[in-house]
Amino acid sequence: MPDTQPPTLSLTAPAKINLSLRILGKHSDGYHEIETLMAPLTLADELEITCAHTGTPNPSKHSVNPFIECAPTNHLNDPLNLNQRINPPTAYSLQPTASIRPVARIAPPVTLLCNDPSLPCGPENLCVKAALAFQEASGINTPIAITLLKRIPHGAGLGGGSSDAAAVLRGMNQLFGEPLVIEELHQIAASLGSDIPFFLEPKSSWCHGRGELLQEANPLPPWRLLLIKPPFSIATAWAYNRLEAIGYRLEEKNEEKENCKLQETGDREQVENELDAGSPTSSVDGVTIVNDLELPVFEKYLLLPVLKEWLQERKEIRHAWMTGSGSTMVALLREEITPEAITMLKKEITSDFGATFWIKETGFRENQ
Template sequence: MRVTLLSPAKVNLGLKVIRRRSDGYHEVETVLQTVALFDRLVLTRGEPGINLMAPAGLPQGRENLCFIAAESFYGRTSLDPAISIELTKNIPVEAGLGGGSSNAAHVLLGLNALYGSPLEIGELEFLAAHIGSDVPFFLRGGTARATGRGEVITALPDLNPRWLRIIKPPFGLATAQVYAEWQPVASSSNVHLHNDLEAAALKLRPELRELKALLAEDGAELSLLCGSGSAICGFYEERPTRALRLAEGFREYVVPTLTAAECQANILRGESAL
């Protein structure tokens, strides 16, 4: 038995860092939005064990969130592990687009589908929250508010459709590095359309300012750092068509936002949707 899933990226429509916590995490409030940039996962029941096939350069085995998600599922259900997971990456890493978290969530969803839904959604959410901060969000997708360290999810009405131009520079930014650079400052109480981590990312990589200026010249309504970076996204009412002149090593993605219903529709028809 086999299932193919599309695993979407996310952007942050706003991110407010509230405080550093005693457990080393940060208390945040953020609004998350799925977008139509996908990795693909193929899960096949068969040989004993958890067999992960991930692209070179990514964490392998127990260092990969897909493997951790599978271990969590089998541990919760007491089923004997017998799964092959093939991961095809399109979402860039160290970009703030949540690719690894999305992959983990979709491994949980795919395994649950393959085994006849032994876990209720609440149990999947419990597992997801212990895997990583953004993982619970990707079980549903769409538009949602995340609080705590990002694992407490409240669904929001779907965003009016928007197009995004996402630019990923040739360098990444590690989440821990950006949070270490973050300094608390007085900011708006409104979480929307502002990212408290942007100042830290710009301090670490001042050249990101040039991307924000480029998107402004292109007519973007707004540009924001994606999560903790390093990608920058511009928001548009209509699909941007102007070609941007980007330096070597920079990658560009022009994608629409995705509703929760669209995310769910893509779970079991990944082969035709990618």
């Protein structure tokens, strides 16, 4: 018998960290002008994208509005819910009639299943937004099911949601024979979120503008990293707005950026020296580490500067900083550190700061 299994594609969606994050100004649309060095990590979410059977009716051809369905999950026994059958709902004719009559059973355009019950699986989810945007841009309305195994904590400054959305765009384009060129995918990605274009081709990059303009960076050292996230998240919009509220000189920094002609000269070291420092910078193995958002975040979330100082005092750690808008702290481990020492370090973190901290060892994806 012929194989009747629907086409399925498996993908990974890597996390990222910001090694350098400078806030240079603000656009008239409210978005901020930034310059950041981002690098993808070995830590990654897992996704599967499955096409519906070819005989499944297209929702757009019926007299009902397409909608999103999120099936309940049993994440303890079946993280990806691969064994769970999703029964599509019944569509009803909207024509005047004495009684409502079922006319067809149709699949929703996008179904999302996730092992994390705290994440919404409806139209507000970035994966769903990405899938619907791809369908609209490509004209391909084949219903799909997405299963998402979350390993990257959300609200952590690690780009998990953006990476998942980019993986959906990449995966659907591959699954349907690449109807869109990379420039079209970038346009969709930028419309969904500033850092989503970075994850379409995840590699160490300098990101400009709102974060959507990319320039490949030099290879990074094979660092060993430890990610430490407290049991709270920080809203990115709040961090940026608070930066202005405490008097950060966005306009002056923006003018200096123009005078330095960053994109014309490409001399990043000169630019960094000429820009108003704003935040303390460090150089490790020739890589400049700075995060302007530490200023507003550390002012409110007093645990984070304490944690950073604690980490930097450890002999096993070369440097520590906050990634993105937080709340994750990044610790650069010494090369010679042993697995036993890492285990002990994790125990000391949870002992001193709490057992609810999320801790994960990782490295740069390009050094795998």
